Amino acid sequence: RHDAISNYLKGAKKDQQNMIKRKEMIENRKEYYENLNTEKERAELQEREKTRVEAAKAETKRRDEEEKKRTEERSAREEKHKDKLLKMERVKKLMEQVGEEPFKGLTEEELCEMEEEDLLARGIEYMSKEKNEFKQKMKQVERRLDYNTRAQRLVEIPLFEDEWEVTQKENKVWWEKKERERERGGEPVLCV
Numbered sequence: 001r002h003d004a005i006s007n008y009l010k011g012a013k014k015d016q017q018n019m020i021k022r023k024e025m026i027e028n029r030k031e032y033y034e035n036l037n038t039e040k041e042r043a044e045l046q047e048r049e050k051t052r053v054e055a056a057k058a059e060t061k062r063r064d065e066e067e068k069k070r071t072e073e074r075s076a077r078e079e080k081h082k083d084k085l086l087k088m089e090r091v092k093k094l095m096e097q098v099g100e101e102p103f104k105g106l107t108e109e110e111l112c113e114m115e116e117e118d119l120l121a122r123g124i125e126y127m128s129k130e131k132n133e134f135k136q137k138m139k140q141v142e143r144r145l146d147y148n149t150r151a152q153r154l155v156e157i158p159l160f161e162d163e164w165e166v167t168q169k170e171n172k173v174w175w176e177k178k179e180r181e182r183e184r185g186g187e188p189v190l191c192v
Contacts, residue, residue, distance in 0.1 A: 087112045094119055102126035 091111050095103060102123045103111060111119070 084112050087116075090116060091119060094123060098123035098127060 088108065088111070091103070102125070103119075106114075114122075
């Protein structure tokens with residue numbers, strides 16, 4: 001019995017040391033796994049933070065690009081509007097010089113889309129057309145005047161000549177009558 005107790009004590013001490021070693025090993029493993037989990041959580045947290053920071057940077061970049069795009073579009077619209085106003089100003093000046101007739105039937109958009117050279121060409125073409133029409137009208141007036149002048153020579157001049165001859169005859173008769181009266185009465189002749 002004593003041997004059994006001594007064996008038990010030897011074995012119990014050994015078992016106790018084995019149990020302590022096993023407990024230490026379990027504690028070490030537990031600590032290792034806790035450290036591993038803590039490290040894993042820290043890594044995940046860092047990864048999430050990194051992802052959040054990248055997402056925030058990407059969002060900021062996207063907003064900046066959108067703002068830049070909106071600014072460029074607004075600038076382009078404003079520039080287009082200024083160009084349109086300048087173009088309309090030039091068109092109005094051209095209309096003052098040439099008149100509105102060459103541009104009748106064109107909308108404001110069509111006028112703005114046309115190049116200045118095309119507008120000038122249209123104005124010059126209209127003025128040339130007006131000039132030709134004026135020349136034709138002047139030729140017609142000239143023809144009528146010429147016709148009337150010739151008709152006057154052919155018709156009225158002979159009438160004037162006839163009237164002149166009649167007046168001359170009347171004057172001659174009157175003169176002779178006054179001459180006779182003067183010879184009879186000695187009165188001076190009054191010229192009419």
